[in-house]
Amino acid sequence: MGVGRKLGKKQGAPEPLDEAHFTNLKRKAGMSVAESRAESQQYLKKRKTNGKEKKEKPKENGKEKKSAVNGKEKKKPFTNALPPTPMKKSTKPEKVPLPESDEDLDDDDELMGDEFDDLSGGSEIGGAGLGDDFLESGSEVYDSDDDHAHKAMFSEDEDESDAEEKLTAANIAGLTRKLDEQMAEEAADAEAELQEAALQTNIVGDRPHILEDSDEEGNGIKSNALLAPDLQLLRTRINDTVRVLDDFSNLAEEGRSRAEYTAQLIKDICAYYGYSPYLAEKLFNLFPPKEAFAFFEANETHRPVVIRTNTLRTHRRDLAQSLINRGVTLEPVGKWSKIGLQIFESAVPLGATPEYLAGHYILQAASSFLPVMALAPQENERVLDMAAAPGGKTTHIAALMKNTGCIFANDSNKARAKGLIGNIHRLGAKNVIVCNYDAREFPKVIGGFDRVLLDAPCSGTGVIAKDPSVKTNKTEKDFLMLPHLQKQLLLSAIDSVDHASKTGGYIVYSTCSVTVEENEQVVQYVLNKRPNVKLVETGLVFGKEGFTAYMGKSFSPSMKMTRRYYPHAYNVDGFFVSKFKKFGPSPKGSTGGLNEHVKKEEVEGDLGVDKRPVPETEEDGEEEDAFAAFDEEEDKEWIEKAKKKALKKKGINPKADPKVGKEKKEKSKSDSAKVNGKKRKDT
Numbered sequence: 001m002g003v004g005r006k007l008g009k010k011q012g013a014p015e016p017l018d019e020a021h022f023t024n025l026k027r028k029a030g031m032s033v034a035e036s037r038a039e040s041q042q043y044l045k046k047r048k049t050n051g052k053e054k055k056e057k058p059k060e061n062g063k064e065k066k067s068a069v070n071g072k073e074k075k076k077p078f079t080n081a082l083p084p085t086p087m088k089k090s091t092k093p094e095k096v097p098l099p100e101s102d103e104d105l106d107d108d109d110e111l112m113g114d115e116f117d118d119l120s121g122g123s124e125i126g127g128a129g130l131g132d133d134f135l136e137s138g139s140e141v142y143d144s145d146d147d148h149a150h151k152a153m154f155s156e157d158e159d160e161s162d163a164e165e166k167l168t169a170a171n172i173a174g175l176t177r178k179l180d181e182q183m184a185e186e187a188a189d190a191e192a193e194l195q196e197a198a199l200q201t202n203i204v205g206d207r208p209h210i211l212e213d214s215d216e217e218g219n220g221i222k223s224n225a226l227l228a229p230d231l232q233l234l235r236t237r238i239n240d241t242v243r244v245l246d247d248f249s250n251l252a253e254e255g256r257s258r259a260e261y262t263a264q265l266i267k268d269i270c271a272y273y274g275y276s277p278y279l280a281e282k283l284f285n286l287f288p289p290k291e292a293f294a295f296f297e298a299n300e301t302h303r304p305v306v307i308r309t310n311t312l313r314t315h316r317r318d319l320a321q322s323l324i325n326r327g328v329t330l331e332p333v334g335k336w337s338k339i340g341l342q343i344f345e346s347a348v349p350l351g352a353t354p355e356y357l358a359g360h361y362i363l364q365a366a367s368s369f370l371p372v373m374a375l376a377p378q379e380n381e382r383v384l385d386m387a388a389a390p391g392g393k394t395t396h397i398a399a400l401m402k403n404t405g406c407i408f409a410n411d412s413n414k415a416r417a418k419g420l421i422g423n424i425h426r427l428g429a430k431n432v433i434v435c436n437y438d439a440r441e442f443p444k445v446i447g448g449f450d451r452v453l454l455d456a457p458c459s460g461t462g463v464i465a466k467d468p469s470v471k472t473n474k475t476e477k478d479f480l481m482l483p484h485l486q487k488q489l490l491l492s493a494i495d496s497v498d499h500a501s502k503t504g505g506y507i508v509y510s511t512c513s514v515t516v517e518e519n520e521q522v523v524q525y526v527l528n529k530r531p532n533v534k535l536v537e538t539g540l541v542f543g544k545e546g547f548t549a550y551m552g553k554s555f556s557p558s559m560k561m562t563r564r565y566y567p568h569a570y571n572v573d574g575f576f577v578s579k580f581k582k583f584g585p586s587p588k589g590s591t592g593g594l595n596e597h598v599k600k601e602e603v604e605g606d607l608g609v610d611k612r613p614v615p616e617t618e619e620d621g622e623e624e625d626a627f628a629a630f631d632e633e634e635d636k637e638w639i640e641k642a643k644k645k646a647l648k649k650k651g652i653n654p655k656a657d658p659k660v661g662k663e664k665k666e667k668s669k670s671d672s673a674k675v676n677g678k679k680r681k682d683t
């Protein structure tokens with residue numbers, strides 16, 4: 001079974017990756033050992049300042065020795081956000097290999113999702129290490145020294161004074177004590193590493209020399225090789241650069257710009273972690289440098305293994321007890337969920353226990369609970385799960401609805417839809433109709449739903465730990481095509497909801513991606529296109545606010561109500577969750593997003609904020625003018641593009657085609673007339 005992942009460290013000073021990772025990088029780059037050495041020496045030489053060489057920490061058994069600052073070992077209590085760690089083996093039962101996940105189907109669909117919600121090694125979620133904004137009520141970590149904590153363990157779903165509960169608590173007492181000790185030790189290590197790095201800089205009284213010098217002709221800075229030769233060296237340079245960017249005025253070398261350091265840092269990140277430059281930059285830009293480092297680092301380790309109790313069949317406490325009896329070490333996932341259990345160790349394969357086969361639980365990543373919690377389906381409602389396979393969220397919805405009402409679980413991929421049916425049967429969901437449409441066809445297929453969940457196909461940048469191929473196989477094209485599809489799907493989701501629903505009228509849009517293109521930009525797009533919806537609070541107790549501004553773009557202030565989840569901040573998969581309330585009907589004759597062609601600039605995100613007033617009342621919402629009508633011009637543009645593509649395919653330069661050129665000119669004329677007209681209207 002997966003054992004704990006290491007996230008219980010401070011940001012900015014994570015431990016090095018193991019040497020095998022770097023050996024692979026070197027092999028890929030065809031670099032010889034001698035070359036590696038030479039470059040290593042070169043950088044370390046440069047790190048000498050004022051003739052003094054900075055001392056690297058001595059190593060003990062391959063692990064860095066706890067560093068001493070001023071001769072004293074510096075211990076600092078576990079502090080910021082990053083959760084503690086890992087479970088190392090004690091006298092617990094032997095590990096078994098990770099089973100296949102319920103949500104992990106064989107998939108040739110390149111559109112990722114949390115179909116990757118499977119298993120991984122893990123440490124706790126929702127524990128003391130969670131961010132400050134996690135829970136007001138403080139730490140979730142079960143403290144084995146605290147009797148009260150024992151009692152509280154399963155208190156939310158069951159009554160407390162139960163002998164079984166004590167048993168359960170006792171089961172994990174030893175384990176959690178070890179966790180606490182380990183957390184403290186690692187926090188001290190991380191702090192010491194930071195202190196030492198800072199100390200080195202201070203001792204030498206100089207700025208780290210990171211960037212290459214200009215050549216003799218003054219041709220500017222030669223870039224450092226994409227692959228540095230030595231893992232430790234590369235990491236040291238990343239650390240140094242992050243520190244410089246963090247305290248630029250004091251630590252940057254004279255005449256060097258932030259852009260130069262940033263470019264070097266991104267190169268080093270590509271070499272160290274194996275990202276394409278395109279994706280590394282995109283992800284780097286989401287965070288301040290130090291946090292970006294923590295994000296990349298978190299993607300190198302798996303998230304915890306979590307199971308969701310199927311409350312249609314059992315209670316969490318009973319399930320926990322049964323699994324404990326089978327040699328599973330577990331604890332509740334956190335106060336925010338009454339049904340999640342985090343697995344630390346298991347003597348049995350979790351995908352083959354009698355409880356599993358009887359549908360008492362499903363293996364599901366913790367962040368996958370969140371969209372369904374935000375959807376908050378009610379008993380007897382009609383709910384549409386637009387992209388449902390393999391059914392982790394559908395079956396969760398069924399459980400919350402206590403098998404009442406009706407769920408339409410749709411997926412466009414037939415093979416995956418079969419897996420969905422399997423999970424629905426195993427978990428005993430009886431209120432589900434499975435269908436197999438391109439969800440952009442809704443609401444033509446059927447509409448009038450009380451709630452719709454769109455857990456959209458996405459690039460999977462939130463689940464890189466599960467699928468490292470994302471690091472290199474997502475290209476610019478993906479970040480144009482996916483948002484295009486997501487926008488169409490979300491329009492269909494909105495148009496499929498009954499705004500007059502007595503109990504609902506809600507849409508939840510989620511992805512397991514952290515990019516702005518797939519999240520805020522999609523949300524902003526539909527806010528602009530459908531003024532009959534507005535964002536509302538998700539009701540989730542933790543998560544970072546969505547961006548209201550990003551790289552020169554601004555989004556609606558209400559974007560604050562959307563939620564972002566990051567592996568380094570919460571030890572969960574990267575996720576995005578947003579919730580809309582539909583308060584007016586969709587435009588007459590609207591057919592969802594199928595015919596909605598998204599303009600290039602909208603896909604790329606040159607959106608700005610829609611300044612049009614959002615109608616507050618249903619009557620206002622009925623005004624057809626308020627809606628973006630079908631735009632002939634948009635269509636033209638796409639047709640033009642398709643023509644160009646076809647010409648290119650034939651080996652003809654589209655620019656050489658006079659017809660295309662003429663059309664383009666005419667279009668740009670009409671575009672500028674349109675823009676001028678709009679400007680006049682706006683002012």
Ligand SMILES: C[S@@+](CC[C@H](N)C(=O)[O-])C[C@H]1O[C@@H](n2cnc3c(N)ncnc32)[C@H](O)[C@@H]1O
Pocket residue numbers: 103109111112113114115368386387388389390391392393394410411412413416437438439440455456457458
């Ligand atoms: C993120 S996964 C869904 C995971 C699922 N919600 C769960 O919790 O188990 C995205 C799904 O969207 C499906 N999909 C992709 N394009 C689609 C489309 N146009 N219409 C419907 N489903 C689509 C994929 O087959 C994939 O199963």
